[in-house]
Amino acid sequence: IKPERAELVDFSEGYISLEQVLLGRADEERYTDADSLVADESLMVGVQPGTTNYFVAVELVGEDRLIAYETFPIAVQALIAGDVDAVVMDDVAGQGYVGINSDAVKIVGESLTSTEELGFIFPKGSDLVEPFNAALDSMKADGTLETINNKWFLGSEAEQ
Incomplete structure (x- = not known):
């Protein structure tokens, strides 16, 4: 959830916290x-x-050293193939790629960013934001959101 994006769309409250990391090849030196x-x-x-x-x-x-890929799976395959030397991605996704490709990739170094929140996007002025946030608050209060995040986001912690 970034302020500059919030000028264009409305966001729900955050449903998961994450940081951004470098994914590199497992043998990267x-x-x-x-x-x-x-x-x-x-x-x-x-x-x-x-x-x-x-x-x-x-x-x-800088942009001169970036290669853009349509999806992260394609970017990770390019990393494994040696077409790029690193991929910048969310730590939750990075942990997932390491989990299924531990012989091929690893997270390199410390997080690139401080903790960020992910929220759902709505059209500007949407009347769905308030009831959606109420549902998120309820799910946070009863532990449902944490259970879902732990199941689907590899043990990441939901915002408390």
């Missing part, structure tokens, strides 16, 4: 964190356009 990735100008970064990950990647290495 040319960089160990964001600083060493930035320092090696030969390294390319994969990212999905239109996401907050894209904007973090632009800030990190």
